[in-house]
Amino acid sequence: MAIHRGLLSSLRWRTRITLWTAAVLAGLVVVSFAKLAELALHAFTLLAQGRPWVTFILTPAIGMTAVWCTRRYFSGIQGSGIPQVIAATKLVSQGGEISKLVSIRIAIGKIVVGAFALLGGFSAGREGPSVQVAASIMHASHRLLPHSRALRPADLILAGGAAGVAAAFNTPLAGIVFAIEELGRRLETRTSGVLISTIILSGLVSIALLGNYNYFGQFSVLPQSASIIMPVLAGGVLCGLLGGAFSWLMLWPQKAKDFPLWVWRRNHPVRFAGICGLLVAVIGWAGDGLSFGTGYEVTKQAASGALELPWHASITRFLATIVSYYSGIPGGIFAPSLAVGGALGATLSPLLPDAGGTAPFMALCMAGFLAAVTQSPITAAIIVMEMIDGHEMVIGLMAVSFIANVVSSRLSPELYQHLALDWMPAHREWHASAPDKPD
Template sequence: MIRLTALGAVTGLLAGAVVLAFRWLIEASQRAFLPGGQLGNYEALPGWAILGLPVAGGLVLGLFFERLPEHLRSVGIVHAIQQLRHTGRPNLPLGNALVQFFAGAFAIVCGHSVDREGPGVHLGAATGSWVGGRSDDADSFTLTVCGAAAAIAAAFNTPLAGIVFVIEVLGVRYRVDRFIPVMTASVIGAIIAQLAYGATPTFELASNLQMVSNEEILLLAGLGLVTGSVAVAFIALTEASWRLGGHLRPSLAFTLAGLATGLTGLAVPQVLGISYDTLNNILNNHLGLAALLALIAGKLLATGISVGLRVPGGLIGPSLVIGGALGGVLGVMVQSLAIPTSSEAFYAVVGMLAMMSAVLRAPLAALMALLELTANPNVIFPGMVAVVSADVLSRQLLGRESIFEHVRRLAEVRPGERVSGDDGGHAAESSSRQGERDD
């Protein structure tokens, strides 16, 4: 136990450092060429660059992938899930991690509507897999999980959410003796992030976020239902794009993803890149109703197509942006009601985490992130109302699994074959078997 906890600490340190190096590469590259040296300032580019940058980047990235051996093209959270749930011993090769590191950064810098957190989970898990290379199967599994948890903790400065994330999203079975190392890694990952960027939250949040009247419960439930519906559309678009991408060469698939992003960016330039600068504008009430609606449609299209066509980036960040914009729309609309209502930022924050929950099938991770990002327990109850509504609609009523489970199943099917129905039972069974090996 002491040895495994010590290795978990080492994994947290290394995974946090790798994730921060990945973030530094992206930010340094953006500062080098974006107008004013401002992160995410794609909207200041001329129209030809807004269209041409993601297209050219997609073509270059696709040609690079075509020259890679097939086994090195497997990257992202889905790659980590496949290894953790469906193999006796997780094996995330450093070669795939290197591809993820540089290709993921290149895609984001070129404006593709993907995030750094998805690649970060792969990088963290690969770090843990490397640390546990000489350990037995159970310890190697635990250290791989340590790396993934540390990656989420370092990305958002949310150690609790990192721990719950690996349970809900990666399907890891909870056991106290195995999760002490995971907790250690997650805490150290967050410490590494704080040493590099300070203890301030990832997003610019007001300190007085809270529900001010009971009438808002219905509004929050409605926000959850709308968010759940949008999450279902997002998953469906990603799945359809993934099916198409299975028939295309990487150069064509990535170029089409860049074209979709560039054309969308001509109308809504804020969709390019991770869009966290735009999310901060939403949280500070700087976007009007029309801009919010355009951002929702544009971000959903650009991200769903890009992720579906296998661009090596993640979708956690775009989900937060879409959810924040949905909450922002409600926040703008309720200001005209005759009842006391909370601020636009309050609804935006709740929308962010409701969308995250509905897309990732991770309600507890979303609530933990909500608590840690706001440092405000007053948001938990309203957050639960929206998260439960979104989760019930997107999963129970409409039968939608996690977006990663959809993509994982599609990734295991050759073009032309049909995907079987909901295999959630199989996934749970595989996770349970892995948990039994951990015993």
């Protein structure tokens, strides 16, 4: 009996060490991806600075090349990556094939082509892609476990996706919440402890290498009082409406597959990406270049008071992000959604003096818009709270996120869950065989 217990304990510790090693590796890869993305954005800025005509050539060319590479060598990396991870957790539980959703090949393609797309100035983020990258690494670690039944593959994919959020945002707590709220909707009691530890470890690797609250700095917030109620209500309703519209537009190609535009996109994906790149360049030119890239730097400068955003900043970012998604490049919507919300808050804050200033209302709108788009209100609130070190704003952030979520859900279904259907074989086969019908 003692020998049996010793073997069991040895297996458990070998399992933990394997998972923790994979978690550290996932964190390192996500951090490296972040640095590569920053280099790509910096290179784009240098190329376009003082030469606005460059974007009209560079952005379409990058878009077409990225989509061609995606379809030729890395099918499965297009878009955010979160829908692929959701689909993978469901398919692997059914014994389905998931190598085109999560694998080392997918991780490499997501990083290389995703960073390359940012070189073209597309309005896309790396957080969603980081989810797919980390999930791929954690799934690959399953074959290295001392016992194949120690953990289910679906649980490893879920933990990897959440670790990607933790490492990408430097927010371990948000990664845990994201695993429960969006990816898996549950954590099995038997394995939750070791899986949560892998999520936290990936986040800590990111914090150790990049520093804590790396993006927006620490917001200076006045003590919260009942006066915040009106800004929370206004921000929640407005962000809910705009976020719901954003989500509906993201799902439009899925729900209107026979619409001529989407039929042409399916038949000519590379040319379509070139047109989208041209539109992104036009929007960027019309918006003084504020809609290019992830939006982190612009939002950070606006929050600190170093940059006064024009009234159209949220509109151009909104449009550029939608068009970037339609193009089919690998890229997420987390960062651009935060940028849309931040720009909206900066524009409207003078109309709401009770908000406590520009930066606090920007934070509320960032959480509200992200919650409306993803319909994951707790994740949105915690991501913003951790990114700004704004624990004193937690009640306001939670409230605005839940209000925005309620409003958004009346306009559009859950974004990632519905996008995941496109990666489920049964759903694709049904649409292929379904008779034509009015939308």
